[in-house]
Amino acid sequence: MEHVLITQGRVIGALILRETRTTFGASQLGYLWAILNPAIGIAVLTAIFTTIGHPPPFGSSLALFFATGFLTFELYKKLSGSLMLSFDANKPLMLFPLVQATDVLIARALLIVATYILVMVLFYTGLIILDLASLPAHPDQVFQAIVATSLLGIGMGTTNAVIYSVFKTWKQIEEIYSRPLFFMSAIFYIPDNFPTEIVSVLSWNPVLHLVEWMREGYYPNYNSSVLSKPYVLSVAFVLLLIGFAGERLYRKKRIG
Template sequence: MKQLLALQARVLGALVLRETRATFGTSRLGYLWAILTPAAGVALLVWVFGAAGRQPPFGSSLALFFATGLLTLEFFRKLSSSLMSTFDANKALLTYPVIKETDTLAARLILISTTYLLIMVVFYSTLIAFGLADFPHRPGQALAAFLATALIGFGFGTMNAVIISMWDSWRFVEQILTRPLLVISGVFYIPSRLPSEAINVLKWNPVLHLVEWFRVGYYPNYDSFVLDRSFVLGLGLALVLLGLAGERLYRKKRV
Protein backbone atom coordinates (compact mmCIF):
# COMPACT_ATOMS: atom_id res chain seq x y z
CA MET A 1 0.00 0.00 0.00
CA LYS A 2 2.81 2.41 0.89
CA GLN A 3 4.53 1.70 -2.43
CA LEU A 4 1.33 2.36 -4.35
CA LEU A 5 0.77 5.64 -2.51
CA ALA A 6 4.37 6.67 -3.12
CA LEU A 7 4.03 5.85 -6.81
CA GLN A 8 0.77 7.80 -7.02
CA ALA A 9 2.41 10.79 -5.34
CA ARG A 10 5.33 10.70 -7.80
CA VAL A 11 2.94 10.47 -10.76
CA LEU A 12 0.89 13.44 -9.53
CA GLY A 13 4.04 15.44 -8.77
CA ALA A 14 5.41 14.82 -12.26
CA LEU A 15 2.08 15.70 -13.88
CA VAL A 16 1.74 18.91 -11.88
CA LEU A 17 5.28 19.92 -12.90
CA ARG A 18 4.48 19.15 -16.54
CA GLU A 19 1.22 21.10 -16.36
CA THR A 20 3.04 24.04 -14.80
CA ARG A 21 5.59 24.18 -17.60
CA ALA A 22 2.96 23.67 -20.29
CA THR A 23 0.66 26.35 -18.86
CA PHE A 24 3.11 29.00 -17.68
CA GLY A 25 6.32 28.11 -19.52
CA THR A 26 9.73 27.62 -17.96
CA SER A 27 10.14 31.30 -17.11
CA ARG A 28 9.08 32.72 -13.76
CA LEU A 29 7.49 35.61 -15.62
CA GLY A 30 4.86 33.25 -16.99
CA TYR A 31 3.67 32.31 -13.52
CA LEU A 32 3.95 35.92 -12.36
CA TRP A 33 1.79 37.00 -15.29
CA ALA A 34 -0.83 34.41 -14.30
CA ILE A 35 -0.97 36.02 -10.86
CA LEU A 36 -1.09 39.60 -12.12
CA THR A 37 -3.79 39.07 -14.77
CA PRO A 38 -6.77 38.52 -12.39
CA ALA A 39 -5.50 41.31 -10.16
CA ALA A 40 -5.33 43.63 -13.16
CA GLY A 41 -8.92 42.73 -14.03
CA VAL A 42 -10.12 43.76 -10.57
CA ALA A 43 -8.04 46.95 -10.70
CA LEU A 44 -9.56 47.88 -14.06
CA LEU A 45 -13.09 47.40 -12.72
CA VAL A 46 -12.29 49.53 -9.68
CA TRP A 47 -10.88 52.28 -11.88
CA VAL A 48 -13.88 52.28 -14.25
CA PHE A 49 -16.52 52.25 -11.52
CA GLY A 50 -14.53 54.66 -9.37
CA ALA A 51 -14.26 57.12 -12.26
CA ALA A 52 -18.03 56.87 -12.66
CA GLY A 53 -18.50 57.75 -9.00
CA ARG A 54 -19.77 54.29 -8.05
CA GLN A 55 -19.82 53.52 -4.33
CA PRO A 56 -19.25 49.96 -3.07
CA PRO A 57 -22.57 48.12 -2.60
CA PHE A 58 -21.25 46.89 0.75
CA GLY A 59 -18.41 48.05 2.97
CA SER A 60 -16.09 50.95 2.26
CA SER A 61 -13.76 49.37 -0.31
CA LEU A 62 -14.82 48.97 -3.92
CA ALA A 63 -11.70 46.90 -4.61
CA LEU A 64 -12.52 44.44 -1.84
CA PHE A 65 -16.14 44.02 -2.89
CA PHE A 66 -15.27 43.39 -6.53
CA ALA A 67 -12.38 41.08 -5.61
CA THR A 68 -14.54 38.84 -3.44
CA GLY A 69 -16.83 38.33 -6.41
CA LEU A 70 -14.53 38.42 -9.42
CA LEU A 71 -11.69 36.28 -8.07
CA THR A 72 -14.14 33.61 -6.94
CA LEU A 73 -15.81 33.61 -10.35
CA GLU A 74 -12.48 33.53 -12.20
CA PHE A 75 -11.26 30.62 -10.08
CA PHE A 76 -14.33 28.61 -11.01
CA ARG A 77 -14.13 29.52 -14.71
CA LYS A 78 -10.40 28.82 -14.97
CA LEU A 79 -10.68 25.44 -13.28
CA SER A 80 -13.73 24.37 -15.25
CA SER A 81 -12.34 25.45 -18.63
CA SER A 82 -8.85 24.06 -18.00
CA LEU A 83 -10.14 20.62 -17.11
CA MET A 84 -12.16 20.55 -20.32
CA SER A 85 -9.09 19.95 -22.49
CA THR A 86 -7.23 17.67 -20.08
CA PHE A 87 -7.71 14.39 -21.96
CA ASP A 88 -6.69 15.79 -25.34
CA ALA A 89 -3.66 17.61 -23.91
CA ASN A 90 -2.40 14.44 -22.19
CA LYS A 91 -3.37 11.90 -24.85
CA ALA A 92 0.25 10.79 -25.35
CA LEU A 93 0.83 10.31 -21.63
CA LEU A 94 -2.30 8.21 -21.26
CA THR A 95 -0.63 5.44 -23.26
CA TYR A 96 1.49 4.70 -20.17
CA PRO A 97 -0.31 2.20 -17.90
CA VAL A 98 0.81 3.98 -14.74
CA ILE A 99 -0.98 7.22 -15.75
CA LYS A 100 -4.77 7.32 -15.60
CA GLU A 101 -7.23 9.92 -16.83
CA THR A 102 -8.10 10.76 -13.23
CA ASP A 103 -4.43 11.53 -12.54
CA THR A 104 -4.41 14.23 -15.23
CA LEU A 105 -7.61 15.73 -13.81
CA ALA A 106 -6.17 15.76 -10.29
CA ALA A 107 -2.94 17.38 -11.50
CA ARG A 108 -4.79 20.31 -13.07
CA LEU A 109 -7.00 20.62 -10.01
CA ILE A 110 -3.92 20.92 -7.79
CA LEU A 111 -2.17 23.39 -10.11
CA ILE A 112 -5.12 25.75 -10.69
CA SER A 113 -6.26 25.64 -7.05
CA THR A 114 -2.76 26.36 -5.75
CA THR A 115 -2.33 29.19 -8.25
CA TYR A 116 -5.59 30.90 -7.30
CA LEU A 117 -4.96 30.42 -3.59
CA LEU A 118 -1.67 32.28 -4.11
CA ILE A 119 -3.43 34.94 -6.22
CA MET A 120 -5.99 35.56 -3.48
CA VAL A 121 -3.41 35.65 -0.69
CA VAL A 122 -1.25 38.14 -2.60
CA PHE A 123 -4.18 40.32 -3.69
CA TYR A 124 -5.95 40.51 -0.34
CA SER A 125 -2.64 41.02 1.46
CA THR A 126 -1.95 43.97 -0.84
CA LEU A 127 -5.38 45.46 -0.07
CA ILE A 128 -4.76 45.02 3.66
CA ALA A 129 -1.30 46.61 3.37
CA PHE A 130 -2.80 49.69 1.66
CA GLY A 131 -5.64 49.95 4.17
CA LEU A 132 -8.31 48.97 1.65
CA ALA A 133 -9.38 45.85 3.54
CA ASP A 134 -9.20 44.15 6.90
CA PHE A 135 -8.30 40.55 7.60
CA PRO A 136 -11.11 38.07 6.89
CA HIS A 137 -13.54 38.09 9.80
CA ARG A 138 -14.26 34.36 9.48
CA PRO A 139 -11.18 32.86 7.78
CA GLY A 140 -12.55 29.34 8.20
CA GLN A 141 -15.66 30.24 6.20
CA ALA A 142 -13.56 31.99 3.54
CA LEU A 143 -11.39 28.89 3.20
CA ALA A 144 -14.49 26.68 3.07
CA ALA A 145 -15.86 28.86 0.25
CA PHE A 146 -12.56 28.48 -1.62
CA LEU A 147 -12.65 24.69 -1.25
CA ALA A 148 -16.31 24.62 -2.31
CA THR A 149 -15.36 26.60 -5.42
CA ALA A 150 -12.67 24.03 -6.17
CA LEU A 151 -15.25 21.25 -5.74
CA ILE A 152 -17.81 22.87 -8.06
CA GLY A 153 -15.14 23.79 -10.61
CA PHE A 154 -13.74 20.27 -10.57
CA GLY A 155 -17.22 18.80 -10.99
CA PHE A 156 -18.12 21.04 -13.92
CA GLY A 157 -14.68 20.62 -15.45
CA THR A 158 -14.81 16.83 -15.26
CA MET A 159 -18.25 16.80 -16.84
CA ASN A 160 -16.96 19.14 -19.58
CA ALA A 161 -13.97 16.86 -20.22
CA VAL A 162 -16.22 13.82 -20.62
CA ILE A 163 -18.71 15.62 -22.88
CA ILE A 164 -16.06 17.18 -25.10
CA SER A 165 -14.36 13.81 -25.56
CA MET A 166 -17.56 12.68 -27.28
CA TRP A 167 -18.69 15.97 -28.83
CA ASP A 168 -15.93 18.41 -29.70
CA SER A 169 -18.32 21.30 -30.39
CA TRP A 170 -19.25 21.35 -26.70
CA ARG A 171 -16.38 23.79 -26.05
CA PHE A 172 -18.27 26.47 -28.00
CA VAL A 173 -21.59 25.69 -26.33
CA GLU A 174 -19.95 25.87 -22.90
CA GLN A 175 -18.51 29.31 -23.67
CA ILE A 176 -21.97 30.59 -24.56
CA LEU A 177 -23.57 29.09 -21.46
CA THR A 178 -20.97 30.48 -19.03
CA ARG A 179 -20.69 33.96 -20.56
CA PRO A 180 -23.55 35.46 -18.47
CA LEU A 181 -21.93 34.35 -15.19
CA LEU A 182 -20.26 37.74 -14.75
CA VAL A 183 -23.71 39.35 -14.62
CA ILE A 184 -25.71 36.74 -12.71
CA SER A 185 -23.19 35.77 -10.02
CA GLY A 186 -23.45 38.79 -7.73
CA VAL A 187 -20.06 40.26 -8.61
CA PHE A 188 -21.38 43.84 -8.85
CA TYR A 189 -24.32 43.75 -6.46
CA ILE A 190 -25.76 42.17 -3.32
CA PRO A 191 -28.18 39.41 -4.35
CA SER A 192 -30.18 39.58 -1.11
CA ARG A 193 -31.34 43.08 -2.04
CA LEU A 194 -32.92 41.96 -5.31
CA PRO A 195 -36.66 41.31 -5.68
CA SER A 196 -37.77 37.83 -4.66
CA GLU A 197 -38.70 37.03 -8.27
CA ALA A 198 -35.10 37.63 -9.35
CA ILE A 199 -33.68 35.71 -6.40
CA ASN A 200 -35.84 32.68 -7.20
CA VAL A 201 -34.19 32.51 -10.62
CA LEU A 202 -30.61 33.44 -9.71
CA LYS A 203 -30.40 31.05 -6.75
CA TRP A 204 -30.01 28.13 -9.19
CA ASN A 205 -26.61 29.54 -10.16
CA PRO A 206 -24.05 27.80 -7.88
CA VAL A 207 -21.41 30.50 -8.48
CA LEU A 208 -23.75 33.05 -6.88
CA HIS A 209 -23.73 30.95 -3.70
CA LEU A 210 -19.93 30.65 -3.83
CA VAL A 211 -19.53 34.44 -4.04
CA GLU A 212 -21.99 34.92 -1.18
CA TRP A 213 -20.22 32.28 0.89
CA PHE A 214 -16.84 33.97 0.46
CA ARG A 215 -18.28 37.38 1.37
CA VAL A 216 -19.89 35.93 4.49
CA GLY A 217 -16.45 34.66 5.44
CA TYR A 218 -14.66 37.93 4.70
CA TYR A 219 -16.99 40.67 5.94
CA PRO A 220 -17.88 40.85 9.66
CA ASN A 221 -21.56 41.76 9.15
CA TYR A 222 -22.48 40.43 5.72
CA ASP A 223 -25.86 38.68 5.94
CA SER A 224 -26.94 36.61 2.97
CA PHE A 225 -30.51 35.41 2.53
CA VAL A 226 -29.52 33.60 -0.67
CA LEU A 227 -26.61 31.43 0.46
CA ASP A 228 -27.37 27.70 0.58
CA ARG A 229 -24.25 25.72 1.47
CA SER A 230 -25.97 22.36 1.22
CA PHE A 231 -27.03 23.13 -2.37
CA VAL A 232 -23.45 23.99 -3.34
CA LEU A 233 -21.88 20.94 -1.70
CA GLY A 234 -24.58 18.56 -2.89
CA LEU A 235 -24.34 19.80 -6.47
CA GLY A 236 -20.55 19.68 -6.39
CA LEU A 237 -20.43 16.10 -5.12
CA ALA A 238 -23.09 15.02 -7.63
CA LEU A 239 -21.17 16.57 -10.54
CA VAL A 240 -17.88 14.98 -9.44
CA LEU A 241 -19.49 11.54 -9.15
CA LEU A 242 -21.25 11.88 -12.50
CA GLY A 243 -18.10 13.15 -14.17
CA LEU A 244 -15.90 10.36 -12.84
CA ALA A 245 -18.55 7.76 -13.67
CA GLY A 246 -18.83 9.16 -17.20
CA GLU A 247 -15.05 9.12 -17.60
CA ARG A 248 -14.94 5.49 -16.51
CA LEU A 249 -17.84 4.48 -18.75
CA TYR A 250 -16.61 6.14 -21.93
CA ARG A 251 -12.85 5.72 -21.41
CA LYS A 252 -12.50 3.02 -24.06
CA LYS A 253 -14.64 4.91 -26.56
CA ARG A 254 -12.38 7.95 -26.81
CA VAL A 255 -10.49 8.42 -30.00
Protein backbone atom coordinates in the same frame (compact mmCIF):
# COMPACT_ATOMS: atom_id res chain seq x y z
CA MET B 1 -1.65 -0.30 -1.23
CA GLU B 2 0.90 2.09 0.26
CA HIS B 3 3.26 1.45 -2.66
CA VAL B 4 0.47 2.21 -5.14
CA LEU B 5 -0.37 5.49 -3.40
CA ILE B 6 3.30 6.53 -3.36
CA THR B 7 3.63 5.70 -7.06
CA GLN B 8 0.48 7.64 -7.98
CA GLY B 9 1.66 10.54 -5.82
CA ARG B 10 4.92 10.67 -7.77
CA VAL B 11 3.03 10.49 -11.06
CA ILE B 12 0.79 13.38 -10.04
CA GLY B 13 3.83 15.36 -8.87
CA ALA B 14 5.53 14.84 -12.22
CA LEU B 15 2.34 15.83 -14.05
CA ILE B 16 2.09 19.04 -11.99
CA LEU B 17 5.64 19.98 -13.02
CA ARG B 18 4.77 19.24 -16.65
CA GLU B 19 1.56 21.27 -16.41
CA THR B 20 3.50 24.16 -14.90
CA ARG B 21 5.98 24.23 -17.78
CA THR B 22 3.27 23.74 -20.40
CA THR B 23 0.92 26.36 -18.98
CA PHE B 24 3.36 29.05 -17.86
CA GLY B 25 6.43 28.33 -19.99
CA ALA B 26 10.00 27.94 -18.84
CA SER B 27 10.36 31.53 -17.58
CA GLN B 28 9.07 32.92 -14.30
CA LEU B 29 7.28 35.69 -16.20
CA GLY B 30 4.62 33.21 -17.37
CA TYR B 31 3.64 32.34 -13.81
CA LEU B 32 3.89 35.98 -12.77
CA TRP B 33 1.42 36.92 -15.49
CA ALA B 34 -0.99 34.23 -14.27
CA ILE B 35 -0.89 35.91 -10.86
CA LEU B 36 -1.16 39.47 -12.18
CA ASN B 37 -3.94 38.82 -14.69
CA PRO B 38 -6.83 38.46 -12.15
CA ALA B 39 -5.46 41.40 -10.16
CA ILE B 40 -5.48 43.57 -13.28
CA GLY B 41 -9.09 42.55 -13.94
CA ILE B 42 -10.14 43.70 -10.47
CA ALA B 43 -8.15 46.93 -10.83
CA VAL B 44 -9.93 47.72 -14.13
CA LEU B 45 -13.36 47.06 -12.62
CA THR B 46 -12.53 49.21 -9.60
CA ALA B 47 -11.25 52.05 -11.79
CA ILE B 48 -14.39 52.00 -13.99
CA PHE B 49 -16.83 52.03 -11.07
CA THR B 50 -14.78 54.67 -9.22
CA THR B 51 -14.74 56.90 -12.30
CA ILE B 52 -18.51 56.81 -12.65
CA GLY B 53 -18.87 57.51 -8.93
CA HIS B 54 -20.46 54.18 -8.01
CA PRO B 55 -20.19 53.50 -4.25
CA PRO B 56 -19.27 50.04 -2.97
CA PRO B 57 -22.41 47.85 -2.77
CA PHE B 58 -21.15 46.76 0.65
CA GLY B 59 -18.40 48.01 2.92
CA SER B 60 -16.10 50.91 2.14
CA SER B 61 -13.78 49.31 -0.44
CA LEU B 62 -14.80 48.67 -4.05
CA ALA B 63 -11.61 46.70 -4.61
CA LEU B 64 -12.38 44.32 -1.74
CA PHE B 65 -16.00 43.84 -2.80
CA PHE B 66 -15.00 43.05 -6.39
CA ALA B 67 -12.14 40.81 -5.26
CA THR B 68 -14.39 38.59 -3.16
CA GLY B 69 -16.63 38.09 -6.18
CA PHE B 70 -14.21 38.18 -9.12
CA LEU B 71 -11.51 35.89 -7.70
CA THR B 72 -14.08 33.33 -6.56
CA PHE B 73 -15.70 33.34 -9.99
CA GLU B 74 -12.34 33.13 -11.77
CA LEU B 75 -11.24 30.11 -9.73
CA TYR B 76 -14.41 28.26 -10.70
CA LYS B 77 -14.22 29.36 -14.35
CA LYS B 78 -10.55 28.42 -14.71
CA LEU B 79 -11.17 24.94 -13.31
CA SER B 80 -14.29 24.26 -15.36
CA GLY B 81 -12.69 25.52 -18.58
CA SER B 82 -9.13 24.20 -18.28
CA LEU B 83 -10.08 20.73 -17.04
CA MET B 84 -12.38 20.34 -20.04
CA LEU B 85 -9.34 20.14 -22.34
CA SER B 86 -7.14 18.03 -20.06
CA PHE B 87 -7.90 14.64 -21.66
CA ASP B 88 -7.11 15.74 -25.21
CA ALA B 89 -4.08 17.80 -24.18
CA ASN B 90 -2.52 14.83 -22.38
CA LYS B 91 -3.76 11.98 -24.56
CA PRO B 92 -0.23 10.67 -25.41
CA LEU B 93 0.63 10.47 -21.70
CA MET B 94 -2.35 8.26 -20.96
CA LEU B 95 -0.84 5.54 -23.14
CA PHE B 96 1.61 4.90 -20.29
CA PRO B 97 0.25 2.30 -17.83
CA LEU B 98 1.10 4.38 -14.74
CA VAL B 99 -0.72 7.50 -15.94
CA GLN B 100 -4.48 7.55 -15.47
CA ALA B 101 -6.90 10.17 -16.76
CA THR B 102 -7.79 11.02 -13.17
CA ASP B 103 -4.10 11.75 -12.45
CA VAL B 104 -4.07 14.30 -15.26
CA LEU B 105 -7.23 15.94 -13.92
CA ILE B 106 -5.96 16.06 -10.34
CA ALA B 107 -2.58 17.48 -11.38
CA ARG B 108 -4.11 20.29 -13.43
CA ALA B 109 -6.71 21.02 -10.74
CA LEU B 110 -4.10 21.21 -7.97
CA LEU B 111 -1.97 23.61 -10.01
CA ILE B 112 -4.94 25.90 -10.71
CA VAL B 113 -6.18 25.88 -7.11
CA ALA B 114 -2.68 26.53 -5.73
CA THR B 115 -2.19 29.41 -8.19
CA TYR B 116 -5.48 31.08 -7.26
CA ILE B 117 -4.90 30.66 -3.54
CA LEU B 118 -1.58 32.46 -4.05
CA VAL B 119 -3.36 35.16 -6.07
CA MET B 120 -5.92 35.63 -3.28
CA VAL B 121 -3.29 35.78 -0.55
CA LEU B 122 -1.18 38.32 -2.45
CA PHE B 123 -4.12 40.47 -3.53
CA TYR B 124 -5.85 40.58 -0.15
CA THR B 125 -2.51 41.24 1.55
CA GLY B 126 -1.96 44.15 -0.84
CA LEU B 127 -5.38 45.57 0.00
CA ILE B 128 -4.65 45.25 3.72
CA ILE B 129 -1.29 47.04 3.30
CA LEU B 130 -3.05 49.83 1.36
CA ASP B 131 -5.67 50.04 4.14
CA LEU B 132 -8.41 49.02 1.71
CA ALA B 133 -9.30 45.86 3.62
CA SER B 134 -8.92 44.21 6.98
CA LEU B 135 -8.13 40.60 7.79
CA PRO B 136 -10.96 38.13 7.04
CA ALA B 137 -13.52 38.14 9.84
CA HIS B 138 -14.09 34.39 9.55
CA PRO B 139 -11.00 32.71 8.04
CA ASP B 140 -12.54 29.26 8.41
CA GLN B 141 -15.50 30.30 6.23
CA VAL B 142 -13.16 31.81 3.63
CA PHE B 143 -11.25 28.52 3.51
CA GLN B 144 -14.49 26.54 3.22
CA ALA B 145 -15.66 28.82 0.39
CA ILE B 146 -12.40 28.19 -1.50
CA VAL B 147 -12.75 24.42 -1.00
CA ALA B 148 -16.38 24.49 -2.15
CA THR B 149 -15.45 26.58 -5.20
CA SER B 150 -12.69 24.12 -6.05
CA LEU B 151 -15.05 21.15 -5.72
CA LEU B 152 -17.67 22.76 -7.96
CA GLY B 153 -15.05 23.78 -10.52
CA ILE B 154 -13.47 20.32 -10.59
CA GLY B 155 -16.88 18.68 -10.85
CA MET B 156 -17.95 20.92 -13.72
CA GLY B 157 -14.53 20.65 -15.39
CA THR B 158 -14.50 16.85 -15.19
CA THR B 159 -18.02 16.63 -16.56
CA ASN B 160 -17.05 19.04 -19.36
CA ALA B 161 -13.95 16.94 -20.12
CA VAL B 162 -15.99 13.75 -20.50
CA ILE B 163 -18.58 15.42 -22.73
CA TYR B 164 -15.91 17.18 -24.82
CA SER B 165 -13.99 13.94 -25.34
CA VAL B 166 -16.96 12.46 -27.20
CA PHE B 167 -18.59 15.65 -28.54
CA LYS B 168 -16.10 18.34 -29.67
CA THR B 169 -18.75 21.00 -30.28
CA TRP B 170 -19.33 21.06 -26.52
CA LYS B 171 -16.52 23.62 -26.08
CA GLN B 172 -18.42 26.22 -28.10
CA ILE B 173 -21.70 25.37 -26.37
CA GLU B 174 -20.09 25.63 -22.95
CA GLU B 175 -18.66 29.05 -23.78
CA ILE B 176 -22.12 30.30 -24.80
CA TYR B 177 -24.07 29.09 -21.76
CA SER B 178 -21.34 29.98 -19.23
CA ARG B 179 -20.85 33.56 -20.47
CA PRO B 180 -23.90 34.95 -18.63
CA LEU B 181 -22.55 33.53 -15.36
CA PHE B 182 -20.21 36.52 -15.07
CA PHE B 183 -23.25 38.79 -14.73
CA MET B 184 -25.33 36.33 -12.70
CA SER B 185 -22.77 35.58 -9.97
CA ALA B 186 -23.13 38.72 -7.79
CA ILE B 187 -19.69 40.09 -8.67
CA PHE B 188 -21.04 43.66 -8.98
CA TYR B 189 -24.03 43.59 -6.66
CA ILE B 190 -25.72 42.15 -3.58
CA PRO B 191 -28.50 39.70 -4.54
CA ASP B 192 -30.60 40.63 -1.49
CA ASN B 193 -31.12 44.09 -2.99
CA PHE B 194 -33.11 42.66 -5.90
CA PRO B 195 -36.83 41.78 -5.95
CA THR B 196 -37.76 38.28 -4.84
CA GLU B 197 -38.62 37.18 -8.37
CA ILE B 198 -35.13 38.02 -9.65
CA VAL B 199 -33.42 36.47 -6.62
CA SER B 200 -35.34 33.21 -7.11
CA VAL B 201 -33.90 32.96 -10.64
CA LEU B 202 -30.35 33.98 -9.69
CA SER B 203 -30.29 31.52 -6.79
CA TRP B 204 -30.22 28.58 -9.22
CA ASN B 205 -26.67 29.63 -10.10
CA PRO B 206 -24.34 27.77 -7.69
CA VAL B 207 -21.47 30.19 -8.35
CA LEU B 208 -23.55 33.00 -6.83
CA HIS B 209 -23.76 30.98 -3.62
CA LEU B 210 -19.98 30.59 -3.61
CA VAL B 211 -19.51 34.37 -3.92
CA GLU B 212 -21.98 34.95 -1.10
CA TRP B 213 -20.16 32.32 0.99
CA MET B 214 -16.84 34.09 0.42
CA ARG B 215 -18.31 37.46 1.41
CA GLU B 216 -19.90 36.06 4.56
CA GLY B 217 -16.46 34.73 5.44
CA TYR B 218 -14.55 37.92 4.72
CA TYR B 219 -16.87 40.62 6.02
CA PRO B 220 -17.73 40.70 9.74
CA ASN B 221 -21.40 41.67 9.20
CA TYR B 222 -22.37 40.31 5.79
CA ASN B 223 -25.49 38.16 6.15
CA SER B 224 -26.88 36.62 2.97
CA SER B 225 -30.43 35.35 2.81
CA VAL B 226 -29.65 33.73 -0.55
CA LEU B 227 -26.72 31.55 0.47
CA SER B 228 -27.44 27.82 0.67
CA LYS B 229 -24.33 25.81 1.45
CA PRO B 230 -26.13 22.44 1.15
CA TYR B 231 -27.32 23.41 -2.35
CA VAL B 232 -23.93 24.35 -3.74
CA LEU B 233 -22.23 21.32 -2.15
CA SER B 234 -24.93 19.02 -3.51
CA VAL B 235 -24.43 20.39 -7.03
CA ALA B 236 -20.66 19.99 -6.68
CA PHE B 237 -20.84 16.36 -5.55
CA VAL B 238 -23.40 15.46 -8.23
CA LEU B 239 -21.11 16.93 -10.89
CA LEU B 240 -18.11 15.10 -9.41
CA LEU B 241 -20.06 11.84 -9.49
CA ILE B 242 -21.18 12.40 -13.08
CA GLY B 243 -17.71 13.45 -14.18
CA PHE B 244 -15.69 10.62 -12.67
CA ALA B 245 -18.33 7.98 -13.49
CA GLY B 246 -18.42 9.28 -17.07
CA GLU B 247 -14.63 9.20 -17.30
CA ARG B 248 -14.59 5.55 -16.30
CA LEU B 249 -17.48 4.67 -18.64
CA TYR B 250 -15.95 6.33 -21.72
CA ARG B 251 -12.28 5.60 -20.91
CA LYS B 252 -11.69 3.01 -23.66
CA LYS B 253 -13.57 5.01 -26.26
CA ARG B 254 -11.65 8.16 -25.43
CA ILE B 255 -8.19 6.56 -25.52
CA GLY B 256 -9.04 4.69 -28.68
